[in-house]
Amino acid sequence: xxxxxxxxxxxxxxxxxxxxxxxxxxxxxxYSPVHPEHxxxxxxxxxxxxxxxxxxxxxxxYLDIAANGYKQEQFSNKDxxxxxxxxxxxxxxxxxxxxTADNYILAGAIIANIALLAALILLFKFILSLGRDIETAxxxxxxxxxxxxxxxxxxxxxxxxxxFLSILAFSLxxxxxxxxxxxxxxxxxxxxxxxxxxxxxxFWHFIQSRAYQNKYNILALSITPLxxxxxxxxxxxxxxxxxxxxxxxxxxxxxxxxxxxxxFTSENLNLAGTCWNFVWLNLIAALxxxxxxxxxxxxxxxxxxxxxxxxxxxxxxxxxxxxxxxxIGGLFPIYLALADILRRPALLYLxxxxxxxxxxxxxxxxxxxxxxxxx
Numbered sequence: 155x156x157x158x159x160x161x162x163x164x165x166x167x168x169x170x171x172x173x174x175x176x177x178x179x180x181x182x183x184x185y186s187p188v189h190p191e192h193x194x195x196x197x198x199x200x201x202x203x204x205x206x207x208x209x210x211x212x213x214x215x216y217l218d219i220a221a222n223g224y225k226q227e228q229f230s231n232k233d234x235x236x237x238x239x240x241x242x243x244x245x246x247x248x249x250x251x252x253x254t255a256d257n258y259i260l261a262g263a264i265i266a267n268i269a270l271l272a273a274l275i276l277l278f279k280f281i282l283s284l285g286r287d288i289e290t291a292x293x294x295x296x297x298x299x300x301x302x303x304x305x306x307x308x309x310x311x312x313x314x315x316x317x318f319l320s321i322l323a324f325s326l327x328x329x330x331x332x333x334x335x336x337x338x339x340x341x342x343x344x345x346x347x348x349x350x351x352x353x354x355x356x357f358w359h360f361i362q363s364r365a366y367q368n369k370y371n372i373l374a375l376s377i378t379p380l381x382x383x384x385x386x387x388x389x390x391x392x393x394x395x396x397x398x399x400x401x402x403x404x405x406x407x408x409x410x411x412x413x414x415x416x417x418f419t420s421e422n423l424n425l426a427g428t429c430w431n432f433v434w435l436n437l438i439a440a441l442x443x444x445x446x447x448x449x450x451x452x453x454x455x456x457x458x459x460x461x462x463x464x465x466x467x468x469x470x471x472x473x474x475x476x477x478x479x480x481x482i483g484g485l486f487p488i489y490l491a492l493a494d495i496l497r498r499p500a501l502l503y504l505x506x507x508x509x510x511x512x513x514x515x516x517x518x519x520x521x522x523x524x525x526x527x528x529x
Contacts, residue, residue, distance in 0.1 A: 156288075157282075157288060160278070160288060160291075160292045161275065161278065163292075164274055164275070164278060164292065164295050164296070165271070167296060167299055168270070168271055168274060168299065171299045171300075171304070172267065172308060175305050175308060175517050176204065178305075178514065178517045178518055178521055179203065179204055179207045179305075179517065179520070179521040180200040180203050180204060180521070181518075181521065182517075182518050182519075182520075182521025182522045203521075205259050206523075207309070207520065207521055208259050208262065208263050208309055208310060209259050209310070210309075210520075210523070211306075211309075211311070212239070212311050212312075213262065213309050213310040213311055215236050215238075215239045216239055216243050216244050216247065216262065216310055216311070216312070217244075217247065217258045217259060217262060217310060218236060219236050219239060219241070219244035220243075220244040220245075220247035220248040220251065220258050220261075220262070221248070221251075221258055224236055224237060224241075224388070224389065224392055225237065225392070225393075226392045226393075227392075227393065228393060228394055229393035229394055229395035229398050229401070229402075231401055231402050231404055231405060233405065234402070234405045235398075235402050235405075237389055237392075237393065237398040237399050237402050238347065238399055238402045238403055238405075239347075239399075240312070240344050240345055240346050240347060240349070240385065240399070241344060241385055241388075242312075242315065242341055242344050242345040242381075243262075243265070243310070243311075243312050243315055243345060246265050246315070247261045247262045247265060247310065248261075250262075250264060250265055259310065262309075262310025263308070263309070263310060265310070265315065266307065266308055266309060266310050266311065266313075266314045266315065267308050267314070269314040269315040269317070269318045270298075270307050270308060270314035270317070270318070272318050273298070273314060273317040273318035273321055273486075274295045274298060274299070275295075276318065276321045276322060276325060277291075277294055277295050277298065277317075277321050277486055277489065278291045278292060278294070278295045279291075279325075280321055280324070280325045280328075281294050281295075281490055281493070283325070283328065283329075284328075284490075286490075286493070286494070290493045290494060290497075291493070293492075293493040293496065293502070294489040294490050294492070294493035295489070297489045297492050297493060297509075298317070298483075298489055300506055300509045300510050300513060301483045301489075301509060301513070302435065302479060302483075302509055302512035302513050302516055303479045303480050303483045303513075303516065304483065304513060305513060305516060305517040305520060306480060306483075306520075307483070311480075312345050312346040312484075313480065313483065313484050315345055316342060316345045316346050316349060316484055317484055317486060319338055319339075319341055319342035319345060320339075320342050320349075320352060320486060321486050322338050323335050323336075323338040323339040323342055323356065324356070324359070326338060327339075327356065327359055327360070327363075327365075328359070328363075330363070330365060330371075332360070332365055332368075332370075332371040332374040332375060333370075333374040333377070335356075335374075336374045336375050336376075336377040336378045337377055339353070339356055339377075339378050340377050340378050340379070340380050340381040340382075341381055343378070343379075343381055343382055344381030344382055344384075344385055346484075347399065347400075347403070348465050348468075348469065348481060348484075350382060351464045351465040351468055352461055352464070352465065352485075353378065354460050354464050355457050355458070355460040355461035355464070356378070357375075358456065358457050358460050359457045360375060362456070362457065385399065386399070403472070433475060435479050435512070435516075436475035436476070436477070436478035436479050437475055437478075438479075439478045439479040439481075439482040439483075440466065440469075440470060440475060440478050440482070442482070443462055443466045443482045443485070443488065444463075444466060446462060446487075446488060446491045446492075447459050447462040447463045447466065449491060449495070450462065450487070450491065458487035458490065458491070461485065461487050462485055462487055462488070465481060465485060466481075466482075469481055492505070
């Protein structure tokens with residue numbers, strides 16, 4: 155198949171994925187274990203259900219920031235606060251809300267899905283530019299949709315936006331367009347707390363490609379921390395703490411270290427999932443991410459090994475596995491590796507079957523409001 159037809163099939167896959175996930179969300183939300191016969195598909199009944207799903211978990215924090223801004227009070231880490239959530243998505247949702255009659259949920263859903271579709275197309279083209287064949291590029295983009303936690307990237311979470319911005323930044327960097335790459339990267343790292351962890355890979359490519367030989371590229375690279383610096387300055391004005399976004403993370407249990415992680419994991423391996431944590435899936439995601447990191451090292455594709463290694467290790471160092479599958483799913487080199495590895499039809503079909511099955515189950519559980527499917 156040629157490039158145009160594969161892009162068309164990718165668009166079709168996106169639309170099918172979107173329709174199916176919406177139907178599963180609606181079906182789960184409308185189902186009543188007390189009166190199962192009351193399950194009826196209707197536009198009027200489905201909308202409130204979808205609104206609830208699209209404003210659950212982290213989405214509720216981003217939607218609140220978009221509507222009301224960040225909390226203004228002296229910093230305290232006694233309770234959870236919206237300071238932990240980065241500003242790019244709320245800013246975009248707030249802007250889009252003028253086009254949706256102040257419907258922030260709809261604005262967030264539109265942004266998330268446009269960003270996802272753009273990310274799929276951009277990933278396809280970027281992998282082609284790396285010298286991979288067209289089938290590999292198509293598989294990589296398809297894997298984004300069938301990844302077990304992909305149901306979350308169509309919600310007003312940061313996953314799809316970060317995926318798009320990070321691919322765009324590296325795509326521009328590989329074309330030696332460092333001003334625009336650095337500007338986009340500055341926005342990307344201000345999209346989600348883990349965004350800053352891909353900067354080492356970005357800097358590695360800067361050095362590896364000898365972009366530093368051009369003094370203007372060095373000046374361009376200095377743009378990258380401006381987004382996070384601006385956010386820290388804003389939080390200091392509100393809370394008196396430049397690092398409020400970091401210090402507040404303890405209230406999500408993210409500061410206990412590797413030993414606590416080992417203890418927590420050993421104690422909970424007998425459980426499919428604890429509150430807000432699908433232990434087995436997150437553990438498999440962590441181990442798979444580390445394995446793929448080693449695979450990139452063996453292939454001497456160091457930029458992608460660093461891209462994965464730093465976020466994975468830092469996330470493990472926080473002391474728990476919460477949202478680990480989400481974190482892995484937001485790192486685009488994962489899909490490049492899977493597309494390279496799963497060339498044989500038997501391996502490809504096995505992965506698609508297992509991943510799609512998990513995706514269906516988790517989408518259903520999310521629609522039912524099960525907490526560990528919302529992270």
